[in-house]
Amino acid sequence: MNQAQLIELDKQLLWHPYTSMSHPAPHFLVKGAEGCEIELADGRKLIDGMSSWWSVIHGYNHPSINDAMTQQIHSFSHVMFGGLTHEPAIALAQKLVSMTPESLQRVFFSDSGSVSVEVALKMAIQYWHTQGLPSKQHFATPRSGYHGDTFAAMSVCDPVNGMHSMFNQALTPQYFVSPPPTGLTEPVQEAYLQEIRILFEAEHHQLAGFIIEPVVQNAGGMRFYNPSYLDELRALCDEFDILLIFDEIATGFGRTGKLFATNHCHIEPDIMCLGKALTGGYITLAATLANDKVALGISQDGGVFMHGPTFMGNALACSAANASLDLVASYDIENKVGALQSWLEEALKPCESLDAVASIRCLGAIGVVELHQPVNLHEIQPMFVEQGVWIRPFGKLIYLMPPYVITKPQIEQLGHAIYQVIETYHSDS
C-alpha cells in the first residue's frame, strides 16, 4: 500500500485521541523513530518535543531497552499473575520501592495510567471499609486536574474544562476545591487552605481520599504551584482521616527536575500512581504504590484487594521498565533535567516579545508557552511539521516535554519553530 492509501484507510477506519470520524484531523504517517527524531513516511524528520506524551524519556529505539525486551520475548512475554510470579515484576517492584518515597512499599501493577488511578481510588475506599468507616466512598480534588479517561478517573478530572463534561450525569459526584494558586515560589495562601479545611470539616465522613497531581497540574492547564501546599494538605488529610493520593503519572521519573515531584515537598502520600515514562514509553504499564497503613489495612481480617487485570505484571512490559529505570539510575537526573530547564528557558525566551503570548514558564524538562487565545489544532499542527518539529498544542498552551536525551541545538530548533509558528499563525488569522 502506498502512503496515500494508508492515510485514506486511517481516516476511514481509525479513531485517534479526541477526534471526529466525520471530520478527521490530519495525521502524519510514521515510518521510524530514533533518538529524538520521528521519521515520517515521506522521509521528513521531526525533532520530538512531546516524548509521545511524557513517556519516551530516553528517546526512541534505545539499544538497551530494545535488548531487554528482545531477551524477554525469547524467554516469555506474559503469564497470568494469579498464582504465578516472575523476576521481571519482582525486580521492578524492588526498584520502584527503592526510588519512591520511603513509606511506599507495596506495588500493584496495571495496564495504564487511568487504571492505576482506578486502583488507587478503590484502595482508598476499601481501606476505610476495613477500618469500619464504609461511608468514606468519595474523593476531594482540585479543579483543573486530569487523572485519566476511565469513569472513576474522569469523576476526579476538572468538571468543566476537563475533557469529559458531557458525562457528568453518569459520573460519581466528587468534591472539588479551587486549584492551588499558581507560582512555584508564590507564598502559600491561607485562604486556599481554609477552603479545603471547610470542605473537610463538613464532608470528612464521605471522603476516602484527596487526589492531586503534585507540583504540576498537567493536561488540565500546565499549572505549576508551590510544593508547600502539599505539606499543608498532608496535615489536613491527617487531621480529618483522609488518604492523600499523588498522581505522578506525568511528573514521575524526573520530568519536574527531581526524580518525583513529591521530592519537591517534605511529606509522603499514602498512595502514588505511576505510568507514562515507566517503560521509557515503549509499552503500556502502570503502577499504584501504597504504604503499609493502606496495604495492611486492606488486608486485615483476611481482606483481599479486589482488583486483578488480565495483563497484570506483564513480563515484557516489566522488562522494558527495568531497562528504563536502569537508565534513569545511570543519569544524574537533577543535573540532566536541570540543564534541560535552562536550555528551555533560553530557547523560549524570544517568544515573550510576541503579542499573542501571555506567559512563559519552565520547570525541569517542561516548557510552556501560554497564549491569549486557543489555537486551532487542525491548522497549527501542519505548521509545526513544516518547521521540522513535532509539537502538539492544547487549547491556549504550546508546550514542550522533550526526551531527556535531547541536545541543546535541538531544543533551540524547537524554540525557533514555536516562535515562527506563533508569528505566522497570528499574522494569518
Ligand SMILES: *Cc1c(COP(=O)(O)O)cnc(C)c1O
Ligand atoms: C496521562 C495521565 C493519566 C492517564 O494515563 P493513561 O495511561 O493515558 O490512562 C492520568 N493522570 C495523569 C496525571 C496523566 O498525565
